[in-house]
Amino acid sequence: MSTASQVSTRIEDPASVDAAIESRFSTRAFLPTPVPRATIEDILRVASRAPSGTNTQPWKVHVLTGASRDGLVAKVCAAHDAVRDNPALAAEYQEEYDYYPSQWVSPYIDRRRENGWGLYGLLGITKGDKEKMHAQHQRNFRFFDAPVGLMFTVDRVMGRGALLDCGAFMQNIMVAARARGLHTCPQAAWNNYWKLVMQHIGAGEGEMLVCGMALGFADESALVNRFHTPREPVANFTRFHD
Template sequence: MDYQSVYDAITGRHSVRAFTPQTVEKDLILELLNVAARAPSGTNCQPWQVYVVTGDKRDQIVAEVCALHDAARLDASINEQHTESYPYYPEKWISPYIDRRRENGWGLYGLLGIQKGEKDKMHEQHQRNFRLFDAPVALFFTVNKVMGIGSKMDIAMMMQNVMIAAQARGLATCPQAAWNHYHKVILPIIGAGEDEELVCGMAVGYADTSATVNTFITPRVDASEFTHFVE
């Protein structure tokens, strides 16, 4: 095996926040998902369902969620009606995680020239999530509600496979937990059953290499900082 190609696909992947409108062929999406489905899962239960959303349905989701996102600025009760089905982030942040979060946020906003307190620009940039950063394809990953937390781990490994396989095929991706707040809107549109829970969304397409935002690459701490050898 050419390990360097595998390493390059992993280290070359990053969250892309500007896409071209170039179409992604259905056969290529199926190819990626077939490769990604080799991800491990507890007792091989393969708990994932994947909805590939394009065209009018994609545009409908974008329009409805963006409208809610705008309305929530004037009516806070809208946010109370649209909450995530499971807590992705902690209720209380501690160091070093909050420090990394802040570094990430201000690094991105700084690159885009958005200063602290510029709420309109922050809102617009946050809404780019719900416009899929102009990607032509949205993937929504769901799991049956009867499944446990381990199934979300299984889906996370499958999603990583999708992103690495996409990288190897010249595609770009951006995993998006932001969609989870609007699962009540999304799930009926994509035809998911009432027994399904939205785990995560993902933008898929071809990166706009001319976009400044795509030069933003997040840092990683060295493995020596989080690795513990127990002998």
């Protein structure tokens, strides 16, 4: 798209743009239906129009399908089971950067709890049911059965702003996926197992895992896909300065 067309383009159907954004949710059950490579490439092409500081475009994407996807699933699920059986092994699987705060405070801890117990409640997982919790958490490492797994990395030499840029790129992917009838689930759960992930995808030593993402066609009959998180009203997070 030329600069001229970018400036002059008019969005003829803004409702469809809004619908793509508002219908995005963390899908936790996918169909095995393959996603054509051409579709994945087209989504990534569109998403690459995301903004980045001084146009550095710091994101890198590793697309896993077929045997490569299945191989990573097997490795990380085995490690996840090993940590369950021997909690001391958790020290070997620490995330490379802090995604969450070291100490939770309100209102964030309240929203986190609402999210967790809302999901578990829907699935009939009660507090203290460690086996069911473990199995549900491990669904992350199976990409929730999605046929496509995406791993996002940035070079460690970059600053924290690269994470912001990568987030904008990922949002574009999720919205572009909706425009094509697909769903996604961004996943920070992979971060603890970054060493296994990076070795599997052959990432360079200078790369850092940002997070993963599942991509595919949603299983509309799955109970878990009825779970949708609330959003705060605009007035709660906005201040207008006139």
